[in-house]
Amino acid sequence: MSVKITSVAKQLPKYTRNTKDIIPYLNIWLSGQDERFRRKVIKLFENAGVDRRYSIMDAEDVFTKTSFEEKNTIYSKEAIKLAEYSLIKALEKADLKPNDIDYIITVSCTGIMIPSIDAYLINNLKMKQDIVRLPVTEMGCAAGVSGIIYAKNFLRSNPNKRAAVIAVESPTATFQLDDFSMVNIVSAAIFGDGASSVILSSYENEQGPKIIDEAMYHFYDAETMMGFKLVNTGLQMILDKAVPETISEHFPKIVHPFLKQNQITIKDIDHLIFHPGGKKIVQTVEDLFGSLGKNIDDTKAVLKLYGNMSSATVLYVLERFMDKQLPKGDRGLMLSFGPGFSAQRILLEW
Template sequence: MCVKITAAAKALPPYWRETKDILPFLDTWLIGQETRFQRKVRKIFENAAVDKRYSIMTPAEVFSQTSFEEKNAIYARESIKLGETALTNALAKVGWKPTDIDYLITVSCTGIMIPSLDAYLINSMQMKQDVVRLPVTEMGCVAGISGIIYAKNFLKANPGKRAALLAVESPTATFQIDDYSMANIVSAAIFGDGAACVLLSSHDDDEGPEVVAEEMYHFYDAVHMMGFSLANSGLQMILDKGVTETIAAHFPAIVHPFLEKNRLKIDDISHLIFHPGGRKIVEVVQELFGKLGKNIDDTKEVLRQYGNMSSATVLYVLERFMEKQPEKDTYGLMLSFGPGFSAQRVLLQW
């Protein structure tokens, strides 16, 4: 019995802007700041390798003085819409019904909902009443791969079942209007909103790449590097400037032992499904993989078209590979980094 990924699908919010169209809003926000600082912030946006991003709010709403309560209410309302669209799109790809799902995992870190998103979808989509729910929060960008790991373990223990992993994120809802720190600015420059759904199965009749192996890797003494602090104004970004160097230092220990456990080397990996955390992280990983004769072109393209959508982003990269229908017996490596600090990996075989 094996666990397979049968489909991946995305859903996008109603509002979008190219980065050049956001700059006028940025200039207004920066009025009163030093000229040199204003130029620096503009360059961060212009050099972020993000051409376009989507949002649950208009730019005017993002750059407005709204409370945590108001922005979180928008997050909750729009998350339900996006989640249902992403799940519907994924089900349509394989001809499943909502009642075919036995295990529903929802992941998000950019807002607060109790009850969680899955409860609303069970009602609106009339899913089965005994569906197993797992809402996952507080894991940031790695949660997309975390959800695949949790789904794989559930399905391996329950043959003939099906799971849906749903990632819905709105980093724009966390933008802090009164915070001129580099963490808030860099976050605004690289992040966008979006949702994605991945369907997995332990049914013999379902097809797709097999989840061969999965593993988490936790960095010691690095909890300060990435995350959110909960302020009266909302979720305030924490982003340490040493993230890229830390990833580079740990990279060999993250990749090679994991492959060796599965009797593989990097040469055996045809498809790199890497989470685009931001331009600097992408450049570091591109250099590291490039030395190994690999590329992360699809990762760069997702970052360019959508920005970093936290947990959903790596699933956008996965969807691109699923649509290519890779050759049989080829391997793919999924990789994400996130708060903790942690790296999470999944090995796929088509």
């Protein structure tokens, strides 16, 4: 029995600005800092590979000192809206109703909610009362792919069922106003907010790329490379500058054995559906695969248009491929990285 991805749909927050329009706010924020440091930060934003980003808060609110409670309250309210709108869009694309879903996975790491987002979706959309819930909260950028893997495993054991995976993230809600570290600044330069929903099905007559295989890869002794530290002012970003180099070192072990167990090589992959973690990671991936005649143009486009939206970002890349009506038999490799440190992989066939 095959499991297919039948639709993907994104939802963007209402506030948006070009990167060049954020520079005046940065200048005010950095007004007490050394001039050389200020120029370095501005240049970092301008060269981050992100032209525009979206947010659950306007720039004035992002650069206003607020408590963790105030930011998390905005996150909770807006995350529910974004999740609901993206799920409705994905259901409409698949010609389904909310009560056609049997399994719901919600993914987010940029705020704290109990009950989780899925509980609100079930109530707001009057989904099945016996729907199976799974909130995924602590896998960061990898969780969009992780959620699809969990859904696939559920559907593989349950014929004629459907699952929804909803990823909602607001990295701007984690921005630390009093933190002038390069980690806080780099994360502000590359991250944006967004949501995306994916519908999967184990009905034989429903159309979409099949999930041929999936796997996770865990890096040893790398727990401190990426994540959040819970401080009094919220979720403080942890981001080691060695992440791109570490990914590059592990890439052969992440990609080639996974493909080999499916009796194919990278030459047999038509489409690379990669999470754009940031400009350096994108360049690392491009350097590794460009010589093989592969491109990650869609990954670069998503970073440029929206920034890194943590778990939701790779789903934005996937939606671009879903909208292309690819030829039957085309293969795609989905890949994302996240705290742990880990890599999540999915092999798709159209």
